Amino acid sequence: MIRERHLNIGLLAGLLAVALWAMLADQPFTITLATRAVILALAAAGLNIALGIGGLVSLGHAAFFGLGGYVMGVLAYHAQTYTPLELGPFSIAGTKSMPLIWLAAICVSGLAALVIGLLSLRTSGVYFIMITLAFGQMFYYFAISWSAYGGEDGLSIYVRNGFPGLNTLVPIQFFGICYVILCLVLYLHARLARSPFGLALNAARQAPVRVLTVGLDPTRLKLVAFVLSGAITGLAGALFADLYRFVSPTMFSWQMSGELIVLIILGGVARLCGPVVGAVVFVMLEHLLGGLTDFWHVWLGVILLLIVLFARGGLIGMVSGRAVAHD
Amino acid sequence: MTEPVLQTIGLTRRFGAMVASDDVSLDLRAGEIHAIIGPNGAGKSTLINQICGELRPDSGAVRIAGQDVTRLDTAARARLGLARTFQISALVMEDTVLQNAMLGALGAGGRPWRFWRPVLADPDLRARAEAALDRVGLLPQRGTRVSDLSHGQRRQLEVAVALTLEPRAFVMDEPMAGLGAEGSKALTGFLDGLREEAPILLVEHDMDAVFALADRISVLVYGRVIASGPVEDIRSNPDVRHAYLGTGS
CATH class of the missing domain: 3.40.50.300 (P-loop containing nucleotide triphosphate hydrolases)
Structure with a gap:
């Protein structure tokens, strides 16, 4: 058994090594694949806070992923067409600056998570899954019919957005940005899991009655987790759209929500690097098997089935055993 | 009266x-x-x-x-x-004995909205939790997961969590x-x-x-x-x- 901490460091180092190797070997497509894995891992890491620690099985996280994507798309669209964005009485100029776009993506998706969470957390179990799914679908159909920003066809951005001091068009530099954000979010997750909030949230998942009897409100704890979770997934959405310079309603689809859950289950629910392992395996399967057959999802399904049946801790659990209790 | x-x-x-x-x-x-x-x-x-x-x-x-x-x-x-103990233990099963007692201390302190510092390193909460565990004789088991405790130890922990609340009744x-x-x-x-x-x-x-x-x-x-x-x-x-x-x- 490898200690989970060492495994996590090895994983993140390995991911970085692959991208650096691809840069030296002049394989930009491999860098793009690695960037895709990093961004999907970031989106799933957001979900992992709600699902892993808080036990909130959200089948609507595509809503936040898509919102992040559309925040980027809309702001960049207005910047490249030199038209202001009219929001009722306010008129905002578009922007091609990544930090500003990220901030907006975090705020918009966090706010959406607050509203969706307030309504959804009145339910639990299957009803929670269904109501989050319904919210996700609402955004999906709204995006399809939103013709001002491309409707079903989506919205293309001519040039990737900029980051001060970097040339984001160079694949390895954009990878670096995404990689650093992923590491920061994972660090945040690790701190959060051990914090007073993490202790209470973890208890709210396992024994809500206990949390109430010590005088805390489990629903409020879960709501805060849901907002944090949605904001992070929204940030990932903005990066994802920037990677392909394209945003479309598919980012809002329920399959996207399902994929995020699959990534977490593959890697290990509530495990710090579960989303990273899940995303790397997913992108590799998608690329390798996807080249051989259009039906590669079948094999993903088989792997998922085996993990659910025989390895409840996911791939991380297979390698490093059950999660250690903090001391 | x-x-x-x-x-x-x-x-x-x-x-x-x-x-x-x-x-x-x-x-x-x-x-x-x-x-x-x-x-x-x-x-x-x-x-x-x-x-x-x-x-x-x-x-x-x-x-x-x-x-x-x-x-x-x-x-x-x-x-x-008001501190309640349950007939059927309602404890956080995957957490350790100490974490369960810390939860009580956290509730009593009423400040769960802290996201950064490790909770187990909070000296006040820890002192309160360990004092309660010590009183019921569970301090040596503080690092054990509740799911690994005997039935009797779980009953003791129920009481210890109630003690951390320092209740009126x-x-x-x-x-x-x-x-x-x-x-x-x-x-x-x-x-x-x-x-x-x-x-x-x-x-x-x-x-x-x-x-x-x-x-x-x-x-x-x-x-x-x-x-x-x-x-x-x-x-x-x-x-x-x-x-x-x-x-x-």
């Missing part, structure tokens, strides 16, 4: 045609152990759930130190100083359930000393423990209090002997 720490006034709760609590008026005064006994189905759990806020009464009121809490939820009552639902003779005796001794800190409303089936501990006993049958008073009065009350102790008549 001083204000009772905990008081119910005419609590009534119906489930369809069945009256689970019928005009129940009880009080718990400082320094005492007040035991509630009654046969299975007498409505003891329903009563406790109304006192602790999990169930709303159809009519009647609950007061903590004179304050009407009938409309408050479980968490608010806990913050007012304890409401204990069958704390002796499933404990062997040794365990019961040890816990009886512990609860005996606890009443000075905060009074205990004790629901218990173990009659030896009840007679050894209680200052007063109330007998609940079909949701009604059929007798209430000092231990000796209850022991010799013919109605009680008939309805519950199964002798006499």
Whole structure:
């Protein structure tokens, strides 16, 4: 058994090594694949806070992923067409600056998570899954019919957005940005899991009655987790759209929500690097098997089935055993 | 007379045609152990759930130190100083003993909105949690997961979590359930000393423990209090002997 901490460091180092190797070997497509894995891992890491620690099985996280994507798309669209964005009485100029776009993506998706969470957390179990799914679908159909920003066809951005001091068009530099954000979010997750909030949230998942009897409100704890979770997934959405310079309603689809859950289950629910392992395996399967057959999802399904049946801790659990209790 | 720490006034709760609590008026005064006994189905759990806020009464009121809490939820009552232990342990099973006690200390401190510093490194919370564990004799097991504890140890931990709250009153639902003779005796001794800190409303089936501990006993049958008073009065009350102790008549 490898200690989970060492495994996590090895994983993140390995991911970085692959991208650096691809840069030296002049394989930009491999860098793009690695960037895709990093961004999907970031989106799933957001979900992992709600699902892993808080036990909130959200089948609507595509809503936040898509919102992040559309925040980027809309702001960049207005910047490249030199038209202001009219929001009722306010008129905002578009922007091609990544930090500003990220901030907006975090705020918009966090706010959406607050509203969706307030309504959804009145339910639990299957009803929670269904109501989050319904919210996700609402955004999906709204995006399809939103013709001002491309409707079903989506919205293309001519040039990737900029980051001060970097040339984001160079694949390895954009990878670096995404990689650093992923590491920061994972660090945040690790701190959060051990914090007073993490202790209470973890208890709210396992024994809500206990949390109430010590005088805390489990629903409020879960709501805060849901907002944090949605904001992070929204940030990932903005990066994802920037990677392909394209945003479309598919980012809002329920399959996207399902994929995020699959990534977490593959890697290990509530495990710090579960989303990273899940995303790397997913992108590799998608690329390798996807080249051989259009039906590669079948094999993903088989792997998922085996993990659910025989390895409840996911791939991380297979390698490093059950999660250690903090001391 | 001083204000009772905990008081119910005419609590009534119906489930369809069945009256689970019928005009129940009880009080718990400082320094005492007040035991509630009654046969299975007498409505003891329903009563406790109304006192602790999990169930709303159809009519009647609950007061903590004179304050009407009938409309408050479980968490608010806990913050007012009501500490409950469960008949079936409601612990965080994947967490360690220390983490469970820390949760109690965290609730008592009321500051869960801290996201950065590790909770186990918080000296105040930790001191409070470890002191409670030490009192029930669980300190050596602090690093053990609850799922790996024996049944008796889980019962002890239930009590320890309640202790971390430093409450005004304890409401204990069958704390002796499933404990062997040794365990019961040890816990009886512990609860005996606890009443000075905060009074205990004790629901218990173990009659030896009840007679050894209680200052007063109330007998609940079909949701009604059929007798209430000092231990000796209850022991010799013919109605009680008939309805519950199964002798006499």
